[in-house]
Amino acid sequence: MDFQEWIETAGRAVDAAGVIAVVVGAVLATLFALTRLVRRQGEVYGKYRRFLGRSILLGLELLVAADIIRTVAVTPTLESVGVLACIVLIRTFLSWSLELEITGRWPWQKADDDTESSSASSRAQHG
Numbered sequence: 001m002d003f004q005e006w007i008e009t010a011g012r013a014v015d016a017a018g019v020i021a022v023v024v025g026a027v028l029a030t031l032f033a034l035t036r037l038v039r040r041q042g043e044v045y046g047k048y049r050r051f052l053g054r055s056i057l058l059g060l061e062l063l064v065a066a067d068i069i070r071t072v073a074v075t076p077t078l079e080s081v082g083v084l085a086c087i088v089l090i091r092t093f094l095s096w097s098l099e100l101e102i103t104g105r106w107p108w109q110k111a112d113d114d115t116e117s118s119s120a121s122s123r124a125q126h127g
Contacts, residue, residue, distance in 0.1 A: 004074055011070035018062030025055020053102040057095055064091050 001009075029051035036044045064087070071084040099107045 007069060007073040011066045011073075014062055014066035014069060018059045018066060021062055022056055022059035025058065026052060029055060050102050053098045057098050057102075060091050060095050060098075064088055 029048050032051060033044050033048040036047065067084055067087050071080050074080075096107055099105075
């Protein structure tokens, strides 16, 4: 097996892992939601959406990684890099949209909020 075949195989494996992450996440999210419904536990829908959204985000990240592996490792052409850039932009937009749906904040807002909350808690402890 030469290098190019090995890279193509690695790309397919990461692609498969991305699809598996989405499918397994969807199945588990549904099973957990059904369990919560049967037990009449609260906030079933919100927890279901967060679990499912995180599974989709993980799958998207793996699919982007597979595209990068295949495009960059194999002799890149201007066309293949352009197609990769479009794919990455679309998937990044989808990831950000899912993050906004799951948490109610954009990904870059988390660091600010986490920093403020940790600063506030340390002030409360020391103040």
